Amino acid sequence: EAQVTQNPRYLITVTGKKLTVTCSQNMNHEYMSWYRQDPGLGLRQIYYSMNVEVTDKGDVPEGYKVSRKEKRNFPLILESPSPNQTSLYFCASSLSTSGDNEQFFGPGTRLTVL
Amino acid sequence: QKEVEQNSGPLSVPEGAIASLNCTYSDRVSQSFFWYRQYSGKSPELIMSIYSNGDKEDGRFTAQLNKASQYVSLLIRDSQPSDSATYLCAVNKGGYQKVTFGTGTKLQVIP
Numbered sequence: 001e002a003q004v005t006q007n008p009r010y011l012i013t014v015t016g017k018k019l020t021v022t023c024s025q026n027m028n029h030e031y032m033s034w035y036r037q038d039p040g041l042g043l044r045q046i047y048y049s050m051n052v053e054v055t056d057k058g059d060v061p062e063g064y065k066v067s068r069k070e071k072r073n074f075p076l077i078l079e080s081p082s083p084n085q086t087s088l089y090f091c092a093s094s095l096s097t098s099g100d101n102e103q104f105f106g107p108g109t110r111l112t113v114l
Numbered sequence: 115q116k117e118v119e120q121n122s123g124p125l126s127v128p129e130g131a132i133a134s135l136n137c138t139y140s141d142r143v144s145q146s147f148f149w150y151r152q153y154s155g156k157s158p159e160l161i162m163s164i165y166s167n168g169d170k171e172d173g174r175f176t177a178q179l180n181k182a183s184q185y186v187s188l189l190i191r192d193s194q195p196s197d198s199a200t201y202l203c204a205v206n207k208g209g210y211q212k213v214t215f216g217t218g219t220k221l222q223v224i225p
Contacts, residue, residue, distance in 0.1 A: 033213065040122075042217035043158070043202065050211055058212055090157055100146035100165075100206045103213070105157035 002027045004106035006091050012112045013081055021076045021109050023091030031094040032074040033058070033103065034066065036087040043090070049074055081113045115140050118205050120216035128224050133190040135219050137203030140184065146206040147179055149188045152218065153199045161201070162188065193223045 004025045013019055025032065033048040035058075045058030049068040063085055065077040074093075078085060088110050092103040119138045127133045135149075146165055150158035162177040164170045164186065170177045176189040186205075190197055203216040 031211070035215075040217065043204075043215040045213055045215075048211060048213075056211065059214070102148070102160040102163060103158075105159070108157055 002104075004091055004093050004104050006089075006106040006109050008109060009107060010110050012114065014114050015082055016080050019078050019081060019111075021078075021089060021091075021111070023074045023076065023106060024072050025074075025091075025093040025104070026072065027093060027095070027104065028071065029093035029095050029104075030071075031096060031101075031103075032068065033092045033094075034064070034074070034076045035090045035092065036060065036085075037090060037108075038087050046076070046089075081111075083113050085111065086113045087111060116216075117141060117214045118203055118216040120201075120203050120219045122217060123220040124222050125219055126222045126224055127193050129193060129195060131193050133193045133197065133221055133223070135188040135190075135201050135203075135221065137186045137188075137216055138184055139186070139203075139205045139214075141205075141207060142181075142184065143207050144181075144184075144205045147177070147186045148204040148206075149175075149177060149186075150202040150204060150215075151199045152202055158202055190221075193221075195223045195225050197221060198223045 034046040035043045047066040049055040091106040094103045149161045152158040164177040174191045178187045200218040202218045
């Protein structure tokens with residue numbers, strides 16, 4: 001089944017404790033992206049990747065890191081999480097490198113930082 | 115001014131009516147436009163994409179794009195209670211790769 005998977009689905013952590021949210025797609029997509037969704041603010045793009053080893057900042061990259069060492073994986077790293085990073089996170093992938101195609105979203109990761 | 119603006123709603127329509135959802139965008143170089151539907155607690159899924167001026171129809175859904183007015187809309191004909199969801203407008207500048215979403219319009223279809 002073609003899909004985007006994220007792990008974990010739910011995470012409660014404390015301020016400053018490094019964490020990684022994994023994202024994997026099995027559709028051989030070029031473009032992958034991370035979003036956070038907050039009430040009243042909608043979906044905001046954190047980082048995106050057009051291909052292996054090629055990443056760029058979205059609208060809200062502060063406090064996050066990403067890497068794209070393999071085509072299928074695009075982990076999101078929070079090296080020192082803070083309470084303002086409490087949010088619902090979505091990973092997405094798209095066939096096109098330019099982001100002008102449909103994006104397929106993962107199921108989401110609900111993160112709480114205490 | 116927000117890059118992509120939508121009325122947050124809720125927009126309430128009776129079952130069987132036409133629901134009209136609107137979106138405006140600020141950057142004239144925008145090339146690609148998308149409507150996603152998001153049910154509560156779920157991830158967004160694509161409803162329609164549109165790239166050129168005019169109308170694009172797919173079943174009960176019609177997307178309309180007017181680049182001169184920087185306006186894109188989604189019409190849902192014969193609205194059903196199952197259409198009740200939040201509808202997200204997304205814009206891509208083409209070649210710039212970044213995708214910007216509006217905050218979404220919540221649609222309620224009343225049986």
